[in-house]
Amino acid sequence: MDETTGLSLPSELLLLWHAHRTEILLSAGLFLACLRLAIHWRRTRSKAVLTPPLGSPVDQKPSLLAKQHLAEAEHYVSSPTSLSKNAKPGPKRVTGVKRTKSSPVDVLPTSINNIQPLIFYFSLGGSTRSYAETLQQSLNTNIESEAKILQPILHDLTAIDYDDFFISPPKSDKPNTAHFYVILLPSYDISTELENFLEHLDETHNDFRIDTAPLSRLAGYSVFGFGDQQDWPTEERGYCKDAVEVDKWMARLTGRKRAFPLGIGDVKADAGERLEEWTVGVQAAMVDIAHGRGLGEGVPGSGEAVESADEAELDDDEEDAETPPSSKKQRKPIKRSQTSDLEDLKAPIPVDFTTTTTTKQPSPPPKPTAPKPMVPVNSPTHTSLTKQGYTIIGSHSGVKICRWTKSALRGRGSCYKYSFYGIASHLCMEATPSLSCSNKCVFCWRHGTNPVGTTWRWEVDPPGMVFEGMKEGHYRKIKMLKGVPGVRAERFQQAMRIRHCALSLVGEPIFYPRINELLALLHGERISTFLVCNAQHPDHLAALDHVTQLYVSIDASNKDSLRRIDRPLHRDFWERFLRCMDILREKRYQQRTVFRLTLVKGFNVEDEAEGYADLVARALPSFVEVKGVTYCGTSTSAGAGLSMQNVPFYEEVSAFVLALESALERRGLDYGIAAEHAHSCCILLADKTRYFKPSAEHGGEERWHTLIDYVKFFECLESGRDFGPEDYVGSPTAEWALWGRGGFDPRDERVDRKGRPKVVEV
Structure with missing residues (x-):
């Protein structure tokens, strides 16, 4: 005890604590924070060689990436001078391939040994079933000489489980066999099982758990619709509307593997004749696939240059709906050299060297040279015209x-x-x-x-x-x-x-x-x-x-x-x-x-x-x-x-x-x-x-x-x-x-850039 003040040492410390406790707590917290940062910095520095730079792409397989970094670390440890001798200044460039969802995991085999046609139909009164059976017999007769095309199999849409066929293609006992879907659908003005089928295709396309193109393994598909043009004259009023919808959904689910255009027929007029013509085209498409000629290139490939530029090549809604994101490209103007057209340097310079005359003594004629191609294959002109679709x-x-x-x-x-x-x-x-x-x-x-x-x-x-x-x-x-x-x-x-x-x-x-x-x-x-x-x-x-x-x-x-x-x-x-x-x-x-x-x-x-x-x-x-x-x-x-x-x-x-x-x-x-x-x-x-x-x-x-x-x-x-x-x-x-009537064929339908019907005012 201090005799002068009468206070003991613990009492003095207690007074100091009460007087300066805020400063003490802040100082302690700051000290601990600095200590924690120092420890974290030392650990990070010790593992820097095993850690990819910030922003580097990470592969889908971390085990392989770890092995790669470990091998690099061993290299630098065994050769401490290799980094300073071989490395270039600046950040390391990392190259790789961007993975997109649109790249189908389930792709078509590179070599197709067989094509299995599957004919799907829906019928209430039995007429569409008769057409389907006729189609089956026609294909059986016409593909006998094609060993790679198997006998078609008939399926009633009301008697199958949609998950077995329209989430992924069915399995086949024969190796390298690709299925070809043929779908025949009528249209009705009442509620039928077709509504459930359309709903299933819709849900399959929009299910985030299912790949974007789950039916990409199909060799192709084609749809034919039956309608009554007398009662439902247009698609908007019901003519073949279900077949049109199924055709669009199948394009999305297969990754645009429409092998032959949508066929339509009027049951009161020309359904049989139209189906017969359509069958010939479908059969030809299957033969092309069987012989390795594929489906063609689809919409791209027809070029940018058009005779009349007042309509787009593709309707925007169709391109967005059926074109995979990875294949969409912004159309850019073709870059040309400023000297590609010499006549444009000083336009116009109308000179015809074949018709000019001179009073000077003519020079001796040059030696004839062999004619050259107008558009050589490797020339910029050939490249430019080809890009334009020629x-x-x-x-x-x-x-x-x-x-x-x-x-x-x-x-x-x-x-x-x-x-x-x-x-x-x-x-x-x-x-x-x-x-x-x-x-x-x-x-x-x-x-x-x-x-x-x-x-x-x-x-x-x-x-x-x-x-x-x-x-x-x-x-x-x-x-x-x-x-x-x-x-x-x-x-x-x-x-x-x-x-x-x-x-x-x-x-x-x-x-x-x-x-x-x-x-x-x-x-x-x-x-x-x-x-x-x-x-x-x-x-x-x-x-x-x-x-x-x-x-x-x-x-x-x-x-x-x-x-x-x-x-x-x-x-x-x-x-x-x-x-x-x-x-x-x-x-x-x-x-x-x-x-x-x-x-x-x-x-x-x-x-x-x-x-x-x-x-x-x-x-x-x-x-x-x-x-x-x-x-x-x-x-x-x-x-x-x-x-x-x-x-x-x-x-x-x-x-x-x-x-x-x-x-x-x-x-x-x-x-x-x-x-x-x-x-x-x-x-x-x-x-x-x-x-x-x-x-x-x-x-x-x-x-x-x-x-x-x-x-x-x-x-x-x-x-x-x-x-x-x-x-x-x-x-x-x-x-x-005639003059004053507009000049547009009423049997066709005029549409705007979005594919919507356009009213023509005369």
């Missing part, structure tokens, strides 16, 4: 599927040629024997990637090779579309026989030195020919034999406008242009001739109707097509001053046509507006004296006759006698195609 044939020809072909296959309408001349787009092949052109048009939708030239200086492929290559490339691309949602089975079958050829794809078809031989091959298989030229090769035009219809592109009414729009390479381009007008006038009694006017607002629309009327008076074509330009958004167009502001509205095109009609009337020319196709922004003027005449089908009333009788054309051609366009005039133009 199939290059030989060294200078090409073929491509038009957007309207895809539209017609899906029952969404054909192009204006169907309204005007009776050409169904799904029966038409778009091709060219010459990818080279002598113009660099500002509105060209070929992106300026095709070669140019004023004279033919390349190799010449034989016409037979060009013709066979065109057909092969076209049919191959048609087969790619059999998995596209909405493709009609009967139109797909029809598309496998080409009936028309539009020689207007890209370049200048009459530039090909052996064009007449190619035309003879096309006509030999009764394929009609629609040839388009740009009025810059009068000698070739004069030597051209018969074609079904001859087009000349008229993009301007005067020299200055033609120079700005077409940017021709020939120095005497205007003289060549006028010579072609005179040649066209001479040919007007030998074949149907057409002026094709492409209107570009700000270039050739304002105050040029009178100039166009003068050209019509000079050439006297059978028809005048007036079409608004389609803007492609390319750098070439932008560099020439073209934008969306230069695309005319349909009302502006109509006003121009009316002005042109009046200008022709003032010149004493009897032309009238015969037809229109508002969807293409295209209107047709025709010579009244030749194509507006009494119609026997309408009691002698005068009607427009712009359609072509293709059978008569080939009969005239094969007879060997002289004939003219009046000898193969077809039946009267359809009512829905």
Whole structure:
């Protein structure tokens, strides 16, 4: 005890604690925290060699990763200098493969020994069962020679467990056997077992515990629907609605393995005939799979460049629903070199080295060199055109599927040629024997990637090779579309026989030195020919034999406008242009001739109707097509001053046509507006004296006759006698195609970009 203060030592400590306890507790806590951090830091540092860097991807197999890091640690321990000698400064780059859910675990065997067809059907009254049995007998008869295709097995959807077939494919006793599902479904207006089947497919697709494509091991599938078109005329009103739904769900569950388009048949009209046609296609698809040819490439592969860019290649809802996430890619514009088009460095430079003259002493002629391919296989031009969806044939020809072909296959309408001349787009092949052109048009939708030239200086492929290559490339691309949602089975079958050829794809078809031989091959298989030229090769035009219809592109009414729009390479381009007008006038009694006017607002629309009327008076074509330009958004167009502001509205095109009609009337020319196709922004003027005449089908009333009788054309051609366009005039133009009616076939369905029905106002 302290005698002075009278306090003991414990009492003093207690007073100090009460006076400074807050500071003591905070200090102790801070000390313990620092100690804990120091210990953690030492442990982390000691294990750094075994720990991957922050943010490194971790593999699905941790045991293998641990072994790898352990081996690296042993290497560094045994060779302490290896890290400093061999390692590069900075973080280590880790490479790997991104794993996605869409990659199916259950994939098709690489080699298929057998294909087992399974026929599923649903029936209340027994009619669909009869159709299924007929299909089974037909397949049994037709596949006897195919050892790899087993006898089909019939299954009633009401008598099976859906989990056994529609969550994963059934097991087979035979090795490497893939199943092929064939589903036949009617549609009813009452509640049936089909509702449970559809609900099962829906739940399977949306169950997070089941893989995205659980039926990916199937070799393929196809669906056929039966409906009553009299009571339910459209899909929205119930026609084959259940088959359409099942087809969509199966596309999702199989990873888009639609082997043949959805077939539909009217039980009160053509169900048996449609089923028979569809069966042939399904059988052919199974044979292709059995022989290793697969299902085709589906929607991708038809390219980005389209003839008319006002609709998407795929509806967004269908692409999102049926395209795996891993295969979706953003469409990017093709990057091109700034010097890929030398003519665009100082546009325009219209120079024709074949027509210039000089007063100087001529130099000795150069030694002749062997001609080279127009589009070599390894050239950037070949790569660019291939990316745009072109199939290059030989060294200078090409073929491509038009957007309207895809539209017609899906029952969404054909192009204006169907309204005007009776050409169904799904029966038409778009091709060219010459990818080279002598113009660099500002509105060209070929992106300026095709070669140019004023004279033919390349190799010449034989016409037979060009013709066979065109057909092969076209049919191959048609087969790619059999998995596209909405493709009609009967139109797909029809598309496998080409009936028309539009020689207007890209370049200048009459530039090909052996064009007449190619035309003879096309006509030999009764394929009609629609040839388009740009009025810059009068000698070739004069030597051209018969074609079904001859087009000349008229993009301007005067020299200055033609120079700005077409940017021709020939120095005497205007003289060549006028010579072609005179040649066209001479040919007007030998074949149907057409002026094709492409209107570009700000270039050739304002105050040029009178100039166009003068050209019509000079050439006297059978028809005048007036079409608004389609803007492609390319750098070439932008560099020439073209934008969306230069695309005319349909009302502006109509006003121009009316002005042109009046200008022709003032010149004493009897032309009238015969037809229109508002969807293409295209209107047709025709010579009244030749194509507006009494119609026997309408009691002698005068009607427009712009359609072509293709059978008569080939009969005239094969007879060997002289004939003219009046000898193969077809039946009267359809009512829905006449001026003021819109021009869209009412048997088809017009849709918007999302695939929704679109109301057309006339």
